[in-house]
Amino acid sequence: MRKWTRVGAGVFGAIVALSACSSGTGSGAGTQAPKEASGPVTLSYAVWDANQKPVMEELAAEFSKANPTVKVQVQLTPWADYWTKLKAAATGGAAPDVFWMNGPNFQLYASNGVIRPIEEQVDASVYPKPLVDLYTYQGKLYGLPKDMDTIGVWYNKTLFDAAGVPYPKDGWTWTDFQQAAAKLTDAGKGVYGTAAQLGSFQEYQYNTITQAGGYVISPDGRKSGYDDPKTIAGLKFWTDLITAKHSPDLKTMTDTTPLQLFEAGKIAMYWGGSWNVTEFSGNDYTKDKVDVAPLPKGEKQATIIHGVANVMSAKTAHPAEAWSFVKFLGSKQAADLLGKKGPIPAYTGTQGDWVGAHPEFKLQTFLDAVSYAAPFPVSKNTAAWNEAELTQLTKAWTGEVPVEQAAATLAATMNDLLAKE
């Protein structure tokens, strides 16, 4: 216990120390700095997914084949430490040359000048528009989308069969979903129709808010949408399911996550991402019992789309090489390779291999969703109001405070935070 808290304090101390000697030790690339001649250059490339590290290394090798003078060193930092480490490195002026970026963090890095905008004119129409918008700040594109994910309803066919409920069809509605959830719930067996998860807005609240016609943040990123009645309708969709006992209560979902409940056959419909394919095809229980359907329609059909992009450090010693690597990673050639082994590539028309890899699931669902996908809500300091979302909405999820009231408090808190950005 003591040791660990000391480590925590040490990390902070280290960051403080890092910022003090801001020149840093360089990221392996900065030390050589050949200015004119095309001498051998090593680029550092930071990623957070251990599963994708081999593919990234393959891509790096492919790039070096075409550019023999440039070597790429893939650096893996697990997700839990990725942003903490990156922030410390960037503060000390030693960020990797090229690195993975996500939506919630993007504007923070762009607005602080930590990443470099793309100067060359690129054809961005080959990527889904919401992803290009996600990585555009003040009219400038900063990163090329690498992969993408959308949301679907994973359902347990065995539980549907047992309850005599037909499988979800394309174009089904909120009412269809609610009715199915009611029929699938079997209190005696501890089985629930669905689970109204709170901790992961990308798969839950953001989707229903958009489907209800509401919004989380105004397009200019200045105003919260949580006091909009339609946004509140998108939240009530979930709290009503808890009240009706068609979803476990928040305490139960805190003790045992909805994913664990779904994989134990206790939840019939689980809202999850395209990234869950790996999990569900590998799990002994789910691999032959589940399939995926599109999200039900509210006032309109919608899913949240998100994807990782490759960005360049503003302080890279090799801007030309870094850009040519990012450009390569955003190319069709790279996407084709990624699609065989990794997540869904963002490059339009290269997703066939990804869909074909698991014929047991209707994976085309996730690609069809791109046509009606809505962007992931972000601002300059997304993390600040993400915390407020949890703090305020927990009270609505437990039933301690009415949804309208929690949402109003949240909107006020979020507006304050946005004003400070």
Add this chain to the structure above:
Amino acid sequence: MTLTTTRSGAAHAAPVKGKDRSRRSEALWGLAFIAPTGLGLAVFYLWPVLQTAYFSLTEWGAFGGHTWTGFDNYLRLAGDPEVGQALRNTLLYTALGLAAIPLAIVFAALLNVKGLRGVGAYRTLFFLPVVTMPVAIAMVWRWLYNGDYGLINHLLALVGLDGPNWVSDPATALYALVVVGVWSSLGYNLIIFLAGMQAIPKEYYEAAAIDGAGPIRQFFKVTVPLLSPTAFFVSVVSVIGSLQLFDLVYVMSGSGAAARANPAFPRLQTVVQLFYDRAFVTNDRGYAAAIVMMLLVIIIALTVLQFRLQRRWVHYG
């Protein structure tokens, strides 16, 4: 050192000068020997502390670049309900942890009984949690405490009781945490008490026995008073450790940002966790620095208080 040089500079007899020189060289050697530790301490502890104190008076963004804001962070601290809440939880946790110290004395006394069979095995069992990773401990307890599938509620169900969701029910969460905290530090405290007991001379017990004191009376009249210096040490260390509580809560309340989706979070949040959230999650580092400075002052104050109070209850030999 400056004192000795000025003195040797005065017109004194040669032998005194020689003595001074040897004393000075001794002092230099002493300094040389503590230099590695001293330097490390200065660079890795003292300097960051000073920097943190400075940053607590600034607004500090995600990537450095700070602006002076004077005492704004401290004013905000005073009016922040989350700080009050975290402070209450932390102090309650500390107080309950302190109240559990006698438990370690009792177990140490039991393990100190002469001729106890399998004493090595018992001592190992009690000490095991101390050498186990806190994160692993927290994960296992999280499962034990699970409301629907946990072992504890399963056992309670066998006797017809319906147990709560221990770590996600605001009414039980903090106490559930205290149990794990006490359990995991019991072995450490116990070993220290055991060492303290074994340092008590046998003659005292013999004398007490001749005077007609039984084992219970001997425990309270001989062991407990002579163990008070050890108890003092344990309580100082335990208070500091409890005030810095972080990892156990971090894992048991649901790991990272999602922890806030735990309905019991307001009862579990500790000062260090709040500091972590401000420093690393919401990019509010100047304010985070103010939070740890507050914790530093509290730790120093409580430790000084304990040293003051020791006169009243600690007997040295």
